Amino acid sequence: MKKTIIAIVVVVIVALGVYYFINSSKTVVVDNSDQKVATTTKLNNIATSTKPENKLETIIGQSVDGNDITAYHYGNGATELLLVAGMHGGYEWNTVLMAYQAMDYLKANPSVIPANLKVTVIPVLNPDGLDKIVGTTGRFDLSDVPSQTTAGRFNANNVDLNRNFDCDWQTKGTWQSKTVSGGSSAFSEPETLALKNYIQANKPKAVVAYYSAAGGVYSSNCHTGILPETSAMTSAYAKASGYTANEDFNFYETTGDMTNWLAKIKVPAISVLLTNHNDTEWTKNLAGIKSLLKYYTK
Numbered sequence: 001m002k003k004t005i006i007a008i009v010v011v012v013i014v015a016l017g018v019y020y021f022i023n024s025s026k027t028v029v030v031d032n033s034d035q036k037v038a039t040t041t042k043l044n045n046i047a048t049s050t051k052p053e054n055k056l057e058t059i060i061g062q063s064v065d066g067n068d069i070t071a072y073h074y075g076n077g078a079t080e081l082l083l084v085a086g087m088h089g090g091y092e093w094n095t096v097l098m099a100y101q102a103m104d105y106l107k108a109n110p111s112v113i114p115a116n117l118k119v120t121v122i123p124v125l126n127p128d129g130l131d132k133i134v135g136t137t138g139r140f141d142l143s144d145v146p147s148q149t150t151a152g153r154f155n156a157n158n159v160d161l162n163r164n165f166d167c168d169w170q171t172k173g174t175w176q177s178k179t180v181s182g183g184s185s186a187f188s189e190p191e192t193l194a195l196k197n198y199i200q201a202n203k204p205k206a207v208v209a210y211y212s213a214a215g216g217v218y219s220s221n222c223h224t225g226i227l228p229e230t231s232a233m234t235s236a237y238a239k240a241s242g243y244t245a246n247e248d249f250n251f252y253e254t255t256g257d258m259t260n261w262l263a264k265i266k267v268p269a270i271s272v273l274l275t276n277h278n279d280t281e282w283t284k285n286l287a288g289i290k291s292l293l294k295y296y297t298k
Helices: 002-024 033-048 089-108 127-134 190-202 228-241 258-264 282-295
Strands: 057-062 068-074 079-084 117-122 172-175 178-181 206-212 216-219 244-246 269-274
Touching: 057 190, 068 089, 068 190, 079 190, 079 282, 089 117, 089 127, 089 206, 089 269, 089 282, 190 258, 206 228, 206 258, 206 282, 216 228, 228 244, 228 269, 228 282, 258 269, 269 282
Parallel strands: 079 117, 079 206, 206 269, 216 244
Antiparallel strands: 057 068, 068 117, 172 178, 216 269
């Protein structure tokens, strides 16, 4: 009996040895090709990936001094309404504050933007000019604003940006009774070029530019007549806001004007001039903006 048990144990041991020998003799090379491919692909994706697009804001360019010019977006519609302020920097700082009020309102009240629209706000086209007066290129308080000075009207190259666009452009332009620089050529300044590139790339349906101070809404025109849609915009904004509606700005001759250039390329555009250099006249301008939102609703 004892011998039988021993024989059984030996058979089991031999069998186990044979089993492990057979399995260990099978191919032990592990094919990691799939893993390697997956790892390589992952690394390549990381290496080639770009920062996700920020759909809330776009840096459209930099100023002469290297300050960002930022466009802020509200709504997701295919039709874009563009609002531009701060063309004359610190000289017209109230247009910048008004633009920030518009941004805060649109952010807090997204339902006012029709589904087919996107509203884009560029609050400071001339950040260097703003910095000259209030010491910042972004948001500021009224306490940061000194007594009015003309120094902040121009960019860091001392160019009047609203004399640097391609409608009747001249090297020297007029502002009131003064001679100002229109730049070395149309769009010679990085600020105006940034706006031109943005408009040509995004093709907004209409543009509103804010200035001060004359208290009115002015249609754009570059020798081809006022676009019907521009006339409609002028009328709607003026009626809602209480500003006067004007077919042209005729206080003195202007060259290189932004909205007139837009008329030249067939983009409806109006200029809204606040009444003075100190107030944003927010209630009036909110009513005007709402009138355009309604006008462009499908």
